[in-house]
Amino acid sequence: MDWIVAHGDTDGICSAAIALAAFRGSRVFFSHPSGLAEDLKQVEGNIVICDIALPSTLLNEVKTELERISAGGGRIVYIDHHPLPRGLREGYIPGKLVSSTNSCASELTYMEFKDLVPAEMSRVAICGAIGDYMDNTYEIRRLLLNWEKRSLYLESGLLIQAIDAGGRDYETKRRMVSFLSSNRTPSSDEEIVGKAVAEAIAEEEMRKRIKEEVRVVGRIAYVLDMNWSMGKGAVYARVYGNTPVGIGAETRKGRVDMSIRSSSNQIDLNEMLQELAPKHNGSGGGHAMAAGARVPEGKFFEFLEDFNNLVKESERKQTVEY
Numbered sequence: 151m152d153w154i155v156a157h158g159d160t161d162g163i164c165s166a167a168i169a170l171a172a173f174r175g176s177r178v179f180f181s182h183p184s185g186l187a188e189d190l191k192q193v194e195g196n197i198v199i200c201d202i203a204l205p206s207t208l209l210n211e212v213k214t215e216l217e218r219i220s221a222g223g224g225r226i227v228y229i230d231h232h233p234l235p236r237g238l239r240e241g242y243i244p245g246k247l248v249s250s251t252n253s254c255a256s257e258l259t260y261m262e263f264k265d266l267v268p269a270e271m272s273r274v275a276i277c278g279a280i281g282d283y284m285d286n287t288y289e290i291r292r293l294l295l296n297w298e299k300r301s302l303y304l305e306s307g308l309l310i311q312a313i314d315a316g317g318r319d320y321e322t323k324r325r326m327v328s329f330l331s332s333n334r335t336p337s338s339d340e341e342i343v344g345k346a347v348a349e350a351i352a353e354e355e356m357r358k359r360i361k362e363e364v365r366v367v368g369r370i371a372y373v374l375d376m377n378w379s380m381g382k383g384a385v386y387a388r389v390y391g392n393t394p395v396g397i398g399a400e401t402r403k404g405r406v407d408m409s410i411r412s413s414s415n416q417i418d419l420n421e422m423l424q425e426l427a428p429k430h431n432g433s434g435g436g437h438a439m440a441a442g443a444r445v446p447e448g449k450f451f452e453f454l455e456d457f458n459n460l461v462k463e464s465e466r467k468q469t470v471e472y
């Protein structure tokens with residue numbers, strides 16, 4: 151049995167679709183950094199892993215599972231664009247590691263398997279790149295020349311909105327993967343179109359609500375418990391709070407989960423959160439300009455104050471440098 155294990159966002163779904171076009175008949179499964187080691191326990195055979203950060207805290211557990219898979223004769227291709235855990239040595243995990251922080255996972259997956267998939271899969275790579283705000287790379291711009299850009303942005307917008315509307319519905323996501331892998335467009339699927347349009351209408355309402363309800367702590371703007379996409383909440387919080395950093399937060403099971411977005415490439419959210427969140431008994435990380443964090447409910451405001459100090463600090467440093 152061949153396996154594809156991917157993150158459940160647009161980039162992960164598009165990466166999985168490209169991998170599935172290369173390895174027809176694979177089982178598609180969704181996971182995330184903190185659940186990867188556990189999820190790998192059910193895997194035997196060849197595996198492609200897409201868009202899942204190698205977790206620093208559970209690295210040895212992931213390594214153990216990959217070694218078991220490899221010892222059983224499974225071929226492993228690990229494709230990801232999150233920063234690698236600090237100090238990871240080459241060859242530490244078995245299999246092929248395709249890693250770059252400059253491109254999305256869909257672009258890396260397309261480039262890795264492009265000889266095995268129809269050329270049309272390039273548009274799935276582009277959709278994934280737009281989903282992760284990483285469509286401005288050399289390869290994606292080059293691939294986009296083969297398409298009508300404006301039409302493709304509609305297709306990717308439909309897909310992204312439908313995925314945002316779907317929450318944690320893994321059956322629908324699996325269906326999207328197989329659908330995209332067989333070279334069909336999001337606009338040709340009634341369910342995707344319906345969900346996307348409903349989400350776009352809801353978004354316009356939420357945008358206005360966030361404009362009213364956004365709260366600001368220094369250089370950080372946030373919205374809490376809006377019961378909506380945290381990532382988009384973070385973007386609108388930043389815009390209407392008029393700050394370089396925005397947070398969409400949600401209280402769940404005694405913890406506050408956050409999506410965090412920045413508008414400044416001078417602020418490295420991943421660096422900051424990996425350092426800061428554990429100090430508040432939480433965890434955090436991701437990319438430089440788009441990341442996530444989780445802290446206990448009672449620590450949230452303390453965390454915001456400290457986070458704001460780090461953002462101010464990094465802005466102050468730039469002013470001095472210039």
Ligand SMILES: [Mn+2]
Binds near residue numbers: 161201231254255282
């Ligand atoms: Mn990604």
